[in-house]
Amino acid sequence: MSQGELASQLGVSRQTINAIETGRYDPSLGLAARLARFFGLTIEEVFHVDEA
Amino acid sequence: MWTRLDRLPLSRPNLMIFTALLAGLVTAVILRLWIHVAAFAVTAALGALGVWWARRPHASDVNRVDAIEYRDERDRTIARDGFAVLGVVALVLAMAEFLVAGVLAPASLGFTAPQLLVLCIAWGIANRVAARRY
Structure with missing residues (x-):
């Protein structure tokens, strides 16, 4: 699946998906939940939280 | 909705x-x-x-x-950061304009002082709205 297709499915821009993938943008909790739900995963499984 | x-x-x-x-x-x-x-x-x-x-x-x-x-939300975040910088620049320029006008053209203080006052009031309101939201 391309970034554009995923962006279209989630109602955001392709640049937003790219920025999330490359770690330049932390999505809101709502978008993170939509993203996780889209892949059938939990937020913790999709996003790695750096504890340090 | x-x-x-x-x-x-x-x-x-x-x-x-x-x-x-x-x-x-x-x-x-x-x-x-x-x-x-x-x-x-x-x-x-x-x-x-x-x-x-x-x-x-x-x-x-x-x-x-x-x-x-x-x-989307990222566009709005970018815009918010951009407008925050714009606000700082506007405040600094308005303060400089007020000071320069006070020294070189006191007659124009009737315009520059209210402009600075309105900017400061808008800043204060924006801070309070943001504090209530977060």
């Missing part, structure tokens, strides 16, 4: 800007100020071109933010 305004081919801020431009255009036509008519018309045409360019499916994020046509 979706409203009719959400289905317009331009954002609400741009709707307000274009309404103001149209009002200016009509006023200029009534007053027969043809240079002003041309200025309003050219500004509106360039603005419409910018909105159309920003709303293309493959427009860049910078294009959308510049045109005030936000597509």
Whole structure:
């Protein structure tokens, strides 16, 4: 699946998906939940939280 | 909740800007100020071109933010950061203008002082609204 297709499915821009993938943008909790739900995963499984 | 305004081919801020431009255009036509008519018309045409360019499916994020046509939360975050910098620059410039006017042109303080006061009041209100939101 391309970034554009995923962006279209989630109602955001392709640049937003790219920025999330490359770690330049932390999505809101709502978008993170939509993203996780889209892949059938939990937020913790999709996003790695750096504890340090 | 979706409203009719959400289905317009331009954002609400741009709707307000274009309404103001149209009002200016009509006023200029009534007053027969043809240079002003041309200025309003050219500004509106360039603005419409910018909105159309920003709303293309493959427009860049910078294009959308510049045109005030936000597509998602990241666009709004970028715009918020941009406007925050703009606010600091406006405050610093207004303060400098106030000080320079006080020294070189005291007669213009009647304009620069209220401008600085309004900016400071807007800043205070914005801080309180943000504190309540977060």
